Amino acid sequence: MQKLLFTPGPLTTSKTVKEAMLEDMGSRDHAFLLAVKDIRNGLLELAHVSKEGGYECVIVQGSGTFGVESVIGSVVGATDNLLILVNGAYGERIVKMAKINQIHHEVLRFEEDEIVTAAATEKYLLEHPSITHVACIHSETTTGLFNPIEAIGAVCKNHNKVFIVDAMSSFGGVEMDMQQMHIDFLVSSSNKCIEGVPGFSFALCKRTELEKAKGQGRGLSLDLYDQWNGLESNGQFRFTPPTLSIMAFRQAMKELEAEGGVKAREARYKTNKKLLDEGMAALGYQQYLRPEIQGHIITSFLYPTDKAFNFDDFYNQLNDRGFVIYPGKLSKADAFRIGNIGQIFPDDVKALVAAVKEVMQ
Numbered sequence: 545m546q547k548l549l550f551t552p553g554p555l556t557t558s559k560t561v562k563e564a565m566l567e568d569m570g571s572r573d574h575a576f577l578l579a580v581k582d583i584r585n586g587l588l589e590l591a592h593v594s595k596e597g598g599y600e601c602v603i604v605q606g607s608g609t610f611g612v613e614s615v616i617g618s619v620v621g622a623t624d625n626l627l628i629l630v631n632g633a634y635g636e637r638i639v640k641m642a643k644i645n646q647i648h649h650e651v652l653r654f655e656e657d658e659i660v661t662a663a664a665t666e667k668y669l670l671e672h673p674s675i676t677h678v679a680c681i682h683s684e685t686t687t688g689l690f691n692p693i694e695a696i697g698a699v700c701k702n703h704n705k706v707f708i709v710d711a712m713s714s715f716g717g718v719e720m721d722m723q724q725m726h727i728d729f730l731v732s733s734s735n736k737c738i739e740g741v742p743g744f745s746f747a748l749c750k751r752t753e754l755e756k757a758k759g760q761g762r763g764l765s766l767d768l769y770d771q772w773n774g775l776e777s778n779g780q781f782r783f784t785p786p787t788l789s790i791m792a793f794r795q796a797m798k799e800l801e802a803e804g805g806v807k808a809r810e811a812r813y814k815t816n817k818k819l820l821d822e823g824m825a826a827l828g829y830q831q832y833l834r835p836e837i838q839g840h841i842i843t844s845f846l847y848p849t850d851k852a853f854n855f856d857d858f859y860n861q862l863n864d865r866g867f868v869i870y871p872g873k874l875s876k877a878d879a880f881r882i883g884n885i886g887q888i889f890p891d892d893v894k895a896l897v898a899a900v901k902e903v904m905q
């Protein structure tokens with residue numbers, strides 16, 4: 545049985561994306577190098593920027609976290625100071641990276657059910673002039689909220705700070721203009737809203753900032769500048785590339801375009817979200833976040849108050865019916881999560897809600 549993944553990734557992918565991985569591919573194969581080139585240019589286009597306009601796309605082997613660590617560990621120099629804006633587990637992950645990589649950093653924390661605000665960020669920057677870089681999560685997958693990246697980006701721009709955004713779970717499923725949002729580094733991965741399979745992450749970078757990272761990477765394999773330099777010099781990766789994952793991703797990008805681009809995909813995810821909200825509300829489920837700050841990527845539902853509810857049972861019974869949901873990750877409340885992204889369509893969401901109803905009974 546082909547299960548449907550209502551998770552934050554890896555996600556359900558199309559048959560044709562999986563079929564793109566059926567041929568073994570050498571890392572110097574012309575078709576592979578062409579796919580890498582297409583992907584690098586295509587991703588910049590999705591962010592409404594280009595090489596000519598001063599932006600670069602660097603692909604990094606590994607999951608999304610590898611890409612974030614590559615950026616954080618390469619662009620924040622020895623005498624720089626990074627402000628990390630945190631309102632969930634993915635923000636905390638950047639704090640952990642900063643500690644391990646021995647990067648000067650400060651943390652501005654918000655409640656998990658509140659967004660990061662541009663005003664609080666600006667106040668902090670004014671009080672701490674030593675800060676050079678700011679990092680923030682766009683779609684905080686811990687809860688499902690969207691932080692106001694454009695407003696925070698404007699503050700960073702006004703105060704001359706380099707702005708790094710983890711847009712892992714939103715890029716491709718939310719229209720984003722990198723330049724308009726004043727983002728200097730945007731990171732996402734192969735297995736989220738572009739609907740490819742796991743294997744790599746990518747950083748979209750403002751070239752003038754990327755160039756400053758020369759010689760300051762804190763690891764060999766995660767050195768963002770060297771990785772870029774390798775890709776630029778001969779189109780190849782420095783170390784074994786995720787060949788099949790790249791081939792699948794190129795197919796996934798074609799399918800994104802065929803669907804009507806990011807706008808159309810965003811509309812489908814929003815429809816999924818609306819059907820999920822209505823269906824779950826009718827079954828008595830409460831959401832963790834207030835609707836104004838909730839994004840359309842993933843939703844946290846509070847456990848029902850009924851004492852008979854057992855998450856593992858609930859999960860297993862849905863799984864037996866072909867629906868994979870996701871546990872919660874909240875520090876203060878018991879919740880589970882349901883994602884709307886991947887090859888999931890309105891009828892699939894309706895089928896999930898019907899299965900939830902059946903399991904509850």
Ligand SMILES: *Cc1c(COP(=O)(O)O)cnc(C)c1O
Binds near residue numbers: 552683
């Ligand atoms: C998925 C995700 C990541 C990356 O997680 P990996 O398991 O390393 O792929 C990072 N940040 C956010 C917000 C995410 O949703």
